[in-house]
Amino acid sequence: MNNQMNEQLQEGIMLTDRSKPLTLDKVRISDPFWSDYIRLVREVVVPYQWEALNDRVPEAEPSHAIQNFKIAAGEAEGAFHGMVFQDSDVTKWLEAVSYLLETEPDPALQQVADSVVELIAKAQQPDGYVNTYFTVKEPENRWTNLAECHELYCAGHLIEAAVAYNKATGNETILQVACRFADYIDRVFGREPGKLNGYDGHQEIELALVKLYHATGKDHYLALSRYFIEQRGAKPSFYEQEWEKRGRTVHFPQLDIAHDLPYSQAHLPVQEQEQAVGHAVRVVYMCTAMADLAAETGDEALLQACKKLWDNIVAKRMYITGGIGSMAEGEAFTADYDLPNDTAYAETCASIGLIFFAHRMLQIEPDSRYADVMERALYNTVVSGMARDGKTFFYVNPLEVNPSQLAGNKNTHHVCGQRQGWFGCACCPPNIARLLASLGQYVYTVQKSAIYVHLYVGGAATLEIADTEVQLEQKSAYTWDGEVSFTISTARPIAFALKLRVPDWCGEASWVVNGGEPQQIKGNEIANGYAQINRVWQSGDTVELVFTMPIHRMKSHPLVRENAGKVALQRGPFVYCLEETDNGEQLYQLALPAESELSAVFDPVLLGGLQTITANGQRQVSDGWQGQLYRHNADWQTEAAELRFIPYFAWANRGAGEMTVWVREST
Amino acid sequence: MNNQMNEQLQEGIMLTDRSKPLTLDKVRISDPFWSDYIRLVREVVVPYQWEALNDRVPEAEPSHAIQNFKIAAGEAEGAFHGMVFQDSDVTKWLEAVSYLLETEPDPALQQVADSVVELIAKAQQPDGYVNTYFTVKEPENRWTNLAECHELYCAGHLIEAAVAYNKATGNETILQVACRFADYIDRVFGREPGKLNGYDGHQEIELALVKLYHATGKDHYLALSRYFIEQRGAKPSFYEQEWEKRGRTVHFPQLDIAHDLPYSQAHLPVQEQEQAVGHAVRVVYMCTAMADLAAETGDEALLQACKKLWDNIVAKRMYITGGIGSMAEGEAFTADYDLPNDTAYAETCASIGLIFFAHRMLQIEPDSRYADVMERALYNTVVSGMARDGKTFFYVNPLEVNPSQLAGNKNTHHVCGQRQGWFGCACCPPNIARLLASLGQYVYTVQKSAIYVHLYVGGAATLEIADTEVQLEQKSAYTWDGEVSFTISTARPIAFALKLRVPDWCGEASWVVNGGEPQQIKGNEIANGYAQINRVWQSGDTVELVFTMPIHRMKSHPLVRENAGKVALQRGPFVYCLEETDNGEQLYQLALPAESELSAVFDPVLLGGLQTITANGQRQVSDGWQGQLYRHNADWQTEAAELRFIPYFAWANRGAGEMTVWVREST
Incomplete structure (x- = not known):
């Protein structure tokens, strides 16, 4: 571990002490605001997306995503159709399904998902490779265009889905597919002679490999993730070299990805990146993995790099809605304080990625500045991304829309005044689905003998403090009234700190512990944005919170x-x-x-x-x-x-x- | 002539009475503001551009424009370089030179220009065709891509230069080149069987052919101009047809010109166009020709079409600087009232074209609403287009510039915070040169027995009223102080109305006729924005004007x-x-x-x-x-x-x- 220690560490929280993500069978949501959205994901979004993935939605452009897998698996004939990253629509759907199944069994849904797992397994090549674009369309060109072609990105989504599905259902096949694929990638990539010393254009595999490491305990997945993060930005540029090597061909001529290194955050080693630049989703997926790795390896310098990028994003490059990415061209960050409202890009997926990043930071260092931003992105941009009927979606989330301008001025050509159905590039709808389906993961963290409440989402959680189960029932009228109550159940009295986030917007915060008169929460009861109650808790203890909402x-x-x-x-x-x-x-x-x-x-x-x-x-x-x-x-x-x-x-x-x-x- | 007559006609000004443009030897400029700019054109811009056209400016991208002509003329070997409309840089330069020579002889400059004329003549093909791009690079593809390839646009600039140079110097060669070329075009284009029923993607030849008609008196040039204007927007679309015919190849894949018909104002017949849409320069060049043709042919419906487009531009789509074109993509108009300041395009050439249009409208119908806009564009966007040293130029004229945004946000990638040297696409600098060199044309019009003063630019003019010469000496301290004086000289007393524009910005206007106390100009002395003095003028009569400048x-x-x-x-x-x-x-x-x-x-x-x-x-x-x-x-x-x-x-x-x-x- 690095000798240099930050304030937080001096307070005694070691990086390696970070809290582990909670499983969804332990955090059930029952909330007047969120339950309906999660019900929509289960009843509308996921079934609708399944139809879309199978090209059975008449009004939508065919996805061809399942068909691509069938062709790669030898079950069908034909050509690949869709984007180079079309596969990820299937695996993001499978990940969302996993969270739904983890929360609540659904044999019919599981049967469908099992069939997808079988299909993916069948599409896996003998060496472990899975990617229908390259398998079907350009088998000779594997790994020749990492900058543009999303092979490792798709691998990452497959791995995330595999870990989630295995956890939810115990399915071993998908985890084996993921491990075989990851092992193959590990043989292909690295600094050793004869290996490709590249890294993906679109970060994603890095965070996925940390999940695979958690699921399997195998160190080489963590090491491979670290390799990808540490290799990024090395000189000479891998993207320029591969571009030369493949005869200067490109997939996306409008973007010049091979040379626009900031677009893919490949302009500098990650620890030297002080500003969030380029494609916004890539930045936050990268930061998520950096935070993961910092926590797992105790790399203090990497944690500092996360904080620098976090600060740059939230203090200079984020819309008030939690949207990020000011520019359509490159779906990208632009400059400090450049936050145009009408030409904003603010992709839904980027805000979802910002929530991932915030969540990882909270696991390391529970500080409400992360949770406040997580809440901002969640309650505004993310939930705006889906219509109230769960059938249409925003990809772009402007803060100002003028229909006459949309019609005439191409600077706003990316903005839609209405949510759209399944898109040609359909990354956002399944991303919303997997986030909402796993929302329970984001509500609490447990760190040593403290329970942190980051989000006030009603439901019942089963948490573990010093090997003792604590049940926490949260009743929330938070969204409109700022009122929340907790009831604790525990087999025996147990000492822990209940740490309750005091939102950045609240006027006065008060609480009632075990009935009585409301007490205003005093400053000395708040640390790092959390009001704490340290006591020996007994079953039936209650805490009522009121945050005034000026x-x-x-x-x-x-x-x-x-x-x-x-x-x-x-x-x-x-x-x-x-x-x-x-x-x-x-x-x-x-x-x-x-x-x-x-x-x-x-x-x-x-x-x-x-x-x-x-x-x-x-x-x-x-x-x-x-x-x-x-x-x-x-x-x-x-x-x-x-x-x-x-x-x-x-x-x-x-x-x-x-x-x-x-x-x-x-x- | 059309039976339908508008108000103006009912007042007795027949369309065919329109005033003829004045020649520059008759209007000499001596003005504390403008003379220096015109001197810059003569001493700096035109010589510098000559060097640039010959690739002798070390810091500028080579133009190759003269070299292209040499190759086409058989004087040099090599490949064509530059834009498809590179030739027009040479002919616009020659046109600017013509105006300088018309104003003041310059044998050395004329010798250079004569050599250019010889070169152009030598590059002319046996059938009359002149275009170095197609002659050198794609000889088999003449007239196969009118939508994109600017052949008729370049022809138009050649014709404009020819008329101007012939008028200035009497050179017959260039006029013959232009006539042979125009005659050839007349054989190629038209509605008759066997002819191409197309028209240029970028309007220009239409207004040029009217000038050639004036210079030669040959009706078929006017008829050809009219054909091009009237054929525009005919269905089925010529651009789509030629695109199919040539195998769907395109020159500018980023624009889709063959199908984006509004871009080239080819979406509707010109008389049905009620909004200024698409590429701004094309719109105003088209309108200029439409006004020319309305005046020459008495086509009242065409005049009404001009007025509709004029009104749409100046009442809904013009920046306060007289800039037009709100959007970089397509260098185009967008929507009514959509006038973003920081992403503005507002190309210098578009404001120059707006001045052309205003000038033609003033010849038909002297109304200060045209002259006020002409002045606005001239004193703001046009003169802003050139640095005070005449060496650098703005192509794009934003109304708001933020350097940090320019660096990071590609919505402003077209904006420069500093004027640039000779550009890769160098249309604006020679356009500024030819406008300023011919500024005298825009100051006055003579209509029947009235002299209209549209611009208060100091100098001496020789005008003709009823076959009598009238000398008008204008002394102007207009720009900063709003003060102007006129002294009339005439061989014998002569009755005419001196009509003096009262600018839209002036607070109080007053005058002194032949000395004495200033009199405020009364409302009944102003008609259509011009204060008029109707009298029998004698040599030595003076008029002093003061416009207060709040x-x-x-x-x-x-x-x-x-x-x-x-x-x-x-x-x-x-x-x-x-x-x-x-x-x-x-x-x-x-x-x-x-x-x-x-x-x-x-x-x-x-x-x-x-x-x-x-x-x-x-x-x-x-x-x-x-x-x-x-x-x-x-x-x-x-x-x-x-x-x-x-x-x-x-x-x-x-x-x-x-x-x-x-x-x-x-x-």
Whole structure:
């Protein structure tokens, strides 16, 4: 272990003490907000995606993903169709199914999934290789274009699915497929002579190999993950070398991936990367693996690199919705504080990856700054990514939408004003499914004799403190009211610290332990953002929490050019927006006076029940311009306008129209 | 002539009465603002461009344009290099030279130009064809890709140059080359069986053929121009047909020109086009020709089509600087009121084309709404297009520049924070040169017994009213002070109306006729934006004009989303901007209070002397954010800031930095 120790370590939490992820059979969700989304994943999303993967959704572009596996397995004839990473749609689906099965048995679903496992196993080549694109279409070109062709990325998703499915069902076949594939990759890649010293264009296998290491206990998977992370950014550039070697051919001519090294975070060794650059999903998948490796190996320098990138993302490159990636071209980060609202990319998958990263950091170092961001991304961008009916999805999550601009200006060609069905490049829907299906993993961590509550998602958890089982029942009216209660059950009295996150948005936090009068939570009871109760707990002990939910006028750092003079509303975990359907056209003509009172009004009918916010606002009036575009004798004319904000996640569920998160503040 | 007559016609101005363009030997410029720019064109731009065309500018990418002609002429060996429209760089240069020679003889320059004429003549093929790309590189593919390959566009520039050079020098060779080429084109194109019923992707030949008609009096050139305009937009699409015919090959795969018909304004017959769409330069070149043809043929419906497009451009799709084209992709118009400042394209050539269009409309219908826009484009975007030393140029003219965004966000990849030398695609520098060298053409028109003064550019003009010569000496301190005087000389007393444009920006206008007290110009002395003095003029008569120049806080139409809550300053013809060098970084943190006094301060040293505007402003302060990106307890903190605005045209002459035209107005 590195001699250099950070503050956290000096406080006694060793990197190698990090908490292990909880299994989903131990954390059951029963929550007024989330249960319905998880039900949608089970009842709508996963079955719909299965149909889509089998090309049985008439209105969607055929996926061909299952058919590709059938062809590779010798069960069908024909050509490969789809993206080079089409396989990952199947394995991400299988991973989501695994979490559903881990939570609750479903023999019919398991039967379908077993058949997919058999198909994947059959598509595996004698040497262990699995990839239908290269098996069917370019068998001679394996590993010749790591920069662009996602072979190791697909391998990573296969491994993640395998670990999850094995854990959920005990299925050994899929774990064997994954191990054989990983062992083969281990023979192909490395610094030893005769091996390829490359690494994937799209990070994913790194975090997957850590999961495989956890599942099997085999060190060489951890070492291989570490190799991929440490080799990244080595000079001379592997991508440029392989490009020369294969005769300078490219798969994605519009992107120049072989030479645009920052796009794939291959411009520098990971420990020297101080800014989040390039493709946003790749950055956060990479950081997730870096955090994993830092924890597993005690590599303090790697942990510091994670923190640098974390800080850069959340302090300079993240939308208020938890979206990341400001630019469509390259689906990428751009520059510090460059957060345009209308041309935003903010891919759903990138926010999911940010949650993975936050989750790993929380396992190492429970600090609410990670959990606050996790919550922000989850309650805003991720849940916005799926319609209330579970059938349509956002890939791109802008903070401002103007339909007339979408029609005419190609700088916004990537933005959809409405959620879409299964896409040609369908990465987001299965990613949402696997995240929501495994949401229980993100609620708690246990570290030594402390239970950390990161998310206030209702349900029942079975946790282990010093070999003793503790049942924690969480009842949550958190999303709209900030109220949560816990009931503890334990076979015998047990001492532990219950550490309860105090959200960054809360006004006053108070608690009641075992009944009585609410007590305001004092500063000395909060450490690293968690209020702690240290006691010997007995069965039947209760803790009731109330976080007051003032409506906040959020402002951006003054270096965020696009939001100068503007505010966004937030109440509880939810960022709000204005929609045309409630507020009329030309939302940019609206202003919210600084002194306007903001009222939270629960609308039980609206999209299943939403807290709305109303306020007296002003609307600029367009009268009297008589065909002039510029005038020098024009006053701003305004009229009173009642503004109605709804949570951002709920936008675009009532037809097409304008939307904006940031609104001008008038004085 | 069409039976349907518009208001203007009913007032007695027949379309066919339109004023003829003035020749440059009749309008000599001597102006404190413009003379220096024209001198730069003569002494710096044209010689520099000659060097560039001959690949003798070490720091510039080789143009190869003259070398291409030498190869086509059989004087050199080698391959074609450059864009498919590389030839036009040579002919636009020759056109600019023609205007310089027409203004003032220069035997050395004429000798160089004569050699170019000889070279072009030698490159002409036996059938009359001139185009070095197709002659050298794809001789078998003439006229197979009109949508993309600019053959007729290059022909148009050759014809324009030929007419100008013949007029300036009497050179017959170049006119013969142009006529032989045009005659050949006339044999190739048309609706008759066996002819190609196509038209150019980039309009230009249409307006050039009208000039050739004027120069030669040959009707078939006018008819050919009319054919090209009238055939445009015919169904089925010629571009799609030729694409099929040539085996679906394309030259510019990133644009899909064969199918994106609005890009080339080929989506509808021109008379049905109600919005300016697609490539902005093409639109205004097309409109220029449409106005020419309406005037020449008396086609009232065509004139109405011009007016519709004019109104759409200036009332809904033009930047306050006279820039047009909101989007880099396709160098194109986008949607009504979509005028982003930072991603603006606003190509210099498009504003030049807008001036051409305005000029033609003024010849038909002298109305100051055309001249006001002509002035706006000229004094802002066009003159901004060239550095104060005449050596560097802007192709793209944004209204807001943030260097950190330019570095990181590819939505602004087309924007340069500094003017550039000769470009790979070098259309703008020679276009600026030919406009400034012929500026005299734009100052006056004569219509029946009226002299219209559209621009207040000092100099001496010799005009003809009813076969009598009238000399008009204009002395102008217009740009900074709004003061102009005229002295009339004439061999005998002559009655005419002197019609003086009252600029849209002027506060009070007053005049003095033959000395005495200034009289405010009354409303009944102004018609269609021109104050008129109807009298019998005698030699020595004088008119002195004073237009007061209040500093205007300009506002955009409330439908311009990007400028909501913002103002721009204008004084006289100049739009102003803030630059980082005067105002520090983060210009978007500055606000101009509504009540701030605005002071015009002449700085005699700054870039050769500029009126600046100063005001008390506010700067948002960034202190106290401690690494947070969003805060809910943050007040806007401001400090006093002295704002200093300079004319937009003068930006980026003092190093790189931020710039903005629109600034938030605080109350």
